[in-house]
Amino acid sequence: xxxxxxxxxxxxxxxxxxxxxxxxxxxxxxxxxxxxxxxxxxxxxxxxxxxxxxxxxxxxxxxxxxxxxxxxxxxxxxxxxxxxxxxxxxxxxxxxxxxxxxxxxxxxxxxxxxxxxxxxxxxxxxxxxxxxxxxxxxxxxxxxxxxxxxxxxxxxxxxxxxxxxxxxxxxxxxxxxxxxxxxxxxxxxxxxxxxxxxxxxxxxxxxxxxxxxxxxxxxxxxxxxxxxxxxxxxxxxxxxxxxxxxxxxxxxxxxxxxxxxxxxxxxxxxxxxxxxxxxxxxxxxxxxxxxxxxxxxxxxxxxxxxxxxxxxxxxxxxxxxxxxxxxxxxxxxxxxxxxxxxxxxxxxxxxxxxxxxxxxxxxxxxxxxxxxxxxxxxxxxxxxxxxxxxxxxxxxxxxxxxxxxxxxxxxxxxxxxxxxxxxxxxxxxxxxxxxxxxxxxxxxxxxxxxxxxxxxxxxxxxxxxxxxxxxx
Amino acid sequence: xxxxxxxxxxxxxxxxxxxxxxxxxxxxxxxxxxxxxxxxxxxxxxxxxxxxxxxxxxxxxxxxxxxxxxxxxxxxxxxxxxxxxxxxxxxxxxxxxxxxxxxxxxxxxxxxxxxxxxxxxxxxxxxxxxxxxxxxxxxxxxxxxxxxxxxxxxxxxx
Numbered sequence: 001x002x003x004x005x006x007x008x009x010x011x012x013x014x015x016x017x018x019x020x021x022x023x024x025x026x027x028x029x030x031x032x033x034x035x036x037x038x039x040x041x042x043x044x045x046x047x048x049x050x051x052x053x054x055x056x057x058x059x060x061x062x063x064x065x066x067x068x069x070x071x072x073x074x075x076x077x078x079x080x081x082x083x084x085x086x087x088x089x090x091x092x093x094x095x096x097x098x099x100x101x102x103x104x105x106x107x108x109x110x111x112x113x114x115x116x117x118x119x120x121x122x123x124x125x126x127x128x129x130x131x132x133x134x135x136x137x138x139x140x141x142x143x144x145x146x147x148x149x150x151x152x153x154x155x156x157x158x159x160x161x162x163x164x165x166x167x168x169x170x171x172x173x174x175x176x177x178x179x180x181x182x183x184x185x186x187x188x189x190x191x192x193x194x195x196x197x198x199x200x201x202x203x204x205x206x207x208x209x210x211x212x213x214x215x216x217x218x219x220x221x222x223x224x225x226x227x228x229x230x231x232x233x234x235x236x237x238x239x240x241x242x243x244x245x246x247x248x249x250x251x252x253x254x255x256x257x258x259x260x261x262x263x264x265x266x267x268x269x270x271x272x273x274x275x276x277x278x279x280x281x282x283x284x285x286x287x288x289x290x291x292x293x294x295x296x297x298x299x300x301x302x303x304x305x306x307x308x309x310x311x312x313x314x315x316x317x318x319x320x321x322x323x324x325x326x327x328x329x330x331x332x333x334x335x336x337x338x339x340x341x342x343x344x345x346x347x348x349x350x351x352x353x354x355x356x357x358x359x360x361x362x363x364x365x366x367x368x369x370x371x372x373x374x375x376x377x378x379x380x381x382x383x384x385x386x387x388x389x390x391x392x393x394x395x396x397x398x399x400x401x402x403x404x405x406x407x408x409x410x411x412x413x414x415x416x417x418x419x420x421x422x423x424x425x426x427x428x429x430x431x432x433x434x435x436x437x438x439x440x441x442x443x444x445x446x447x448x449x450x451x452x453x454x455x456x457x458x459x460x461x462x463x464x465x466x467x468x469x470x471x472x
Numbered sequence: 473x474x475x476x477x478x479x480x481x482x483x484x485x486x487x488x489x490x491x492x493x494x495x496x497x498x499x500x501x502x503x504x505x506x507x508x509x510x511x512x513x514x515x516x517x518x519x520x521x522x523x524x525x526x527x528x529x530x531x532x533x534x535x536x537x538x539x540x541x542x543x544x545x546x547x548x549x550x551x552x553x554x555x556x557x558x559x560x561x562x563x564x565x566x567x568x569x570x571x572x573x574x575x576x577x578x579x580x581x582x583x584x585x586x587x588x589x590x591x592x593x594x595x596x597x598x599x600x601x602x603x604x605x606x607x608x609x610x611x612x613x614x615x616x617x618x619x620x621x622x623x624x625x626x627x628x629x630x
Contacts, residue, residue: 302598426573426599431565447599465473471568472554 004066004077008130010107011065015058015129017103023050067128069139072146074114076126088114088126090139090146094277095301098136099269104129110136140272169259170317170328172250179292180319181236181243247318254332259299261314273314277302279448280420281329281336282313287413289319297325300420300449313452335405336419342398342409348439349458353394357386357412389413399444399456399463401470408446408454418454420446428471430464444468473566476547476558483588484546484606488539490584496531503527548604550615552622555595557602573597574623577616581609595619 027047060080068075075087095115104111109130172180248265259278261271279300289295297317316332317325326338345353361383369376393412400407406425409417426447436442442464445455459467507523510516538561547558555574558566578594580603585591591612595602607615 423572425570426597427567427569427602429565429567431560431563433563437564447597450599452599468473468566468568471570 004068006066007062007128008107008109008132009062010103010109011129012055012058012062014101014103015061016054019054019058020050023054067131069135069142071142074126074139074142086126090143093143095271095273096140096143097269097271099264099267101267109133112136112139114139167253167255168251169254169331170250170252170320170324172247172263172318172320174248176319177244177247177250178240179294180247181240250318252316252328252332259316259332261316271314273299273301275333278333279424280418281316281333282419283325283338283417285322285415290415293322294319295322295325296320297329300418300452302449335421337402337405338419340400340402340407342400342407343463344398345394345456345458346441346460349441349460350391350394352435352439352441352458353397354387354390357390358383361386397456397458399459399467401467406446406467406470408444408456410454410456416454418446418448420448422471424448425471428468430468432461476549476556476566478548478550480543480546480548480604480606481590481608481611482543483590485539485543487584487588487590487606488542489535492534492539496535499530500527546605550618550622555619557604567602569595569597569600569602571619571622574619577619577623579612579616593619 027050057080061078064080064083065078066076068077073087073089074093075085077083077085093114097113097115098110099113100110107130110133112128112131114126114128245265245267247263250263251261253260253262257275259273259275261269261273263269279302282298282300283295284298285295295317296315296319298313299316301314317328320328329336329338365379365382369379372379389412393410396412396415397410399409404422405419406422407417407419409415426449428447429445431443431445432441436458439458440461441458442461443455443457444459444464444467445453447453503523503526507520510520510523541561542559545559545561545564549556552571554568554570556566556568558564575596575598578596579591580594581591585606588606589609590606591609593604593607593612593615595604604612604615
């Protein structure tokens with residue numbers, strides 16, 4: 001029963017495919033772009049060697065990777081030259097996520113990611129690339145049993161299809177996926193990706209030559225604008241596509257001890273998050289979302305990030321009306337209360353908020369304005385805009401305490417509100433610079449997870465101290 | 473809020489001064505290199521003079537004054553349920569760490585600290601790291617012991 005097992009052989013194919021994906025660009029450069037001045041043999045030899053090497057590597061990695069499930073722990077041995085053994089006790093596993101990618105679907109298997117609590121975040125403790133569904137279920141059962149044996153009543157049920165269809169707390173409508181990609185700043189993300197890709201090509205394509213050619217092509221600014229629009233549309237399409245793949249069929253199921261999140265169009269993913277491990281909730285709203293009255297809700301999870309996003313933060317609702325978000329949170333986490341008045345910052349903080357962006361921009365903008373006199377002087381208007389934004393973020397910032405719960409809110413373009421409970425806070429700090437002290441202001445900051453700090457600047461001295469004593 | 477009661481060892485000032493001196497000695501190389509080039513290749517004698525003045529200010533601040541100010545502002549307190557740390561010259565920062573969040577405590581002693589019979593205590597929570605620098609050796613050891621007995625991590629809440 002406890003025999004050492006290997007992953008499904010589809011792992012070889014998927015790892016080769018993955019390596020090829022990474023190799024594609026360099027290979028493309030080595031072969032196609034150098035084709036003019038290197039012989040034919042080069043063109044065949046390079047990909048052949050690469051193929052041979054990746055196949056070999058994929059095969060041996062698979063051959064040397066074994067896992068073993070016994071009553072208490074999961075044991076993994078891997079490494080082609082350097083053997084590594086790792087044993088993970090089931091009772092220490094904090095979260096488990098299943099996903100079915102393209103290759104997994106071909107072979108009818110699933111991928112299992114396992115997270116344990118620990119200081120090192122962001123890295124899955126173990127990934128079993130291809131195991132049968134029965135085995136995944138078996139691992140989940142072991143975890144559940146181990147948890148029950150310990151006195152913590154933390155169960156970790158795993159379900160492909162929930163038996164009760166009425167436990168769905170949230171599901172993303174199809175049209176929301178489009179709205180989501182339109183509003184989440186993903187467009188700019190895609191633009192950034194494209195420009196990063198172009199800068200990667202720097203060595204290969206000589207931009208000087210290209211520029212000279214381009215001057216012929218883009219003869220007037222109209223063509224330039226058109227090119228920009230096309231680039232923007234491509235980026236937008238990419239972003240919509242990515243969000244579609246990632247968030248299609250996004251469903252949150254609310255069970256007694258756990259939250260189960262499933263999503264994905266081609267690559268199905270199933271996350272099981274223990275409610276006990278939720279350190280807090282974050283609501284994010286960017287400018288456009290705020291206009292539409294929508295937010296995205298994330299949960300801070302003390303078991304690393306199972307969905308491959310930011311450290312320790314898992315998307316609960318990627319795009320939802322604010323009122324709906326409140327009811328979803330109320331259903332899933334009844335101990336949190338969302339609609340509440342925020343304590344605003346004192347009036348004397350306003351000037352500081354309005355001046356802060358100006359300090360940062362004044363010198364660079366001033367320099368540019370000076371060099372491009374007289375028209376550059378117009379740039380100084382940006383300082384007014386910056387100070388208005390600072391005023392806006394002053395209005396948005398605030399904090400609130402209700403019972404055991406602390407909420408902090410700040411942000412300029414993107415407002416972030418973090419809700420956490422007293423016994424989830426790892427440390428709380430009050431700080432004051434000399435200027436702040438003079439105005440009787442404090443900066444209140446709270447740590448709930450490694451690299452997850454939330455702070456509100458310029459809270460009234462007495463109020464900040466009240467929060468501090470609330471914590472004691 | 474009441475001021476915290478405990479302070480770190482006054483010998484910390486000497487240790488920090490030595491550290492700062494070593495750092496400033498390295499800085500001196502940088503300063504003099506730049507000065508040399510300015511003197512040799514550009515007719516920028518006033519700039520060299522300015523650099524020298526800057527260096528002197530930098531030196532006196534970080535070797536003479538800063539360590540003392542830093543020590544004066546360093547305070548901490550350990551209670552059964554929580555610990556507090558307050559420090560910072562320009563930005564004063566007071567941190568509260570509930571004992572139930574403390575995961576483990578480290579005793580650290582570099583060669584310089586050892587020579588002065590000092591040691592640091594480093595406190596780890598699941599999210600943050602806090603250091604109380606330059607305590608008296610015995611006191612540090614005692615502190616480690618006290619914190620680890622007070623700190624019973626409630627595993628339910630991480």
